[in-house]
Amino acid sequence: MRESVDRLHLPRRRPDTIPALFPLPEYLVDGDRKDDYDDTKAVLQVPWMGVVTMAFSHYRRFYRALWAGVRPTFQSAEFVEGASRVRASAEELATTLGSNGLLEPLGAAGYAPREIDQIRELISVFHAGNVPYALLATMARTLLEGHELAPKGALFSPFHGRHAPDVKVPFVLMEAHHAEGPTRALYEDIKQQLRLPFVNTDYRALARWPTYFRSAWHALRPHVQTPEYERAVTAIHDLLVELSTKLPNPHGLTSAALRQAAIDDGAPDDICRTVELFQWLLPGLILNVACFRAQLTH
Secondary structure (H helix, E strand, O other): OOOOHHHOOOOOOOOOOOOOOOOOOHHHOOHHHHHHHHHHHHHHOOOOOOHHHHHHHOOHHHHHHHHHHHHHHHHEHHHHHHHHHHHHHHHHHHHHHOOOOOHHHHHHOOOOHHHHHHHHHHHHHHHHHHHHHHHHHHHHHHHHOOOOOOOOOOOOOEOOOOOOOOOOOOOOOOOHHHOOHHHHHHHHHHHHHHOOOOOOHHHHHHOOOHHHHHHHHHHHHHHOOOHHHHHHHHHHHHHHHHHHHHOOOOOOOOHHHHHHHHHHOOOHHHHHHHHHHHHHHHHHHHHHHHHHHHHOOO
């Protein structure tokens, strides 16, 4: 029997044991896994394959079942409207934390308006793109923990066109092995403060401008791990959980089907912990990017 949305309890939870992750970079994939990467990016309208879906796709039966089941969800008008709600909520919550405006100090440091516009453009890409990744992880966790998505016959309105920002600025990642000592130290601080086992794509992309990103992180850092910050992240998490059971499910993906796919992969516990890890961290990433966005408004 389907559990009602009102009763669904999916607490924000970091797994006790961090699983081994196997995200295969885009430049190393080929064959059907490359097809999965390309299709995921095209449907979600993002220019990068997130670490979350790279890690999920290591488990081939699981990812194929998950993606085939929810793919049409991300082509619906209901998803576009729901994603807009999440972004608006994150923007509002970011203002409650307060943000140190960076426009004046960046200008004083020599950043031209064109450079700041490029940073804003890149932030807008992540501000939009992190939401579908977070919803995908939330839907996966919902199903793996025995809950159900919307019934197959629920309202589904196809969306045609583009809802994500176009990417004009070059998408360049500052990997740790490319970076100088200060940026590597910054990455370690981010991992420690956010309790992450890796540095998200967003941070590596924004670190293309090292002095900007150092300022952005240092402005955000005092808020991390505060009660206000945790409440804000939990609010985003709760909204994602609500949407995960309300968005259309045209292919009727069920908990039993996805759990069986995880069993067929031979690693159901590892898959559950991997999904739980990303479903835990992505609401915080959404909030952090909203804070970076707010920093460049004044």
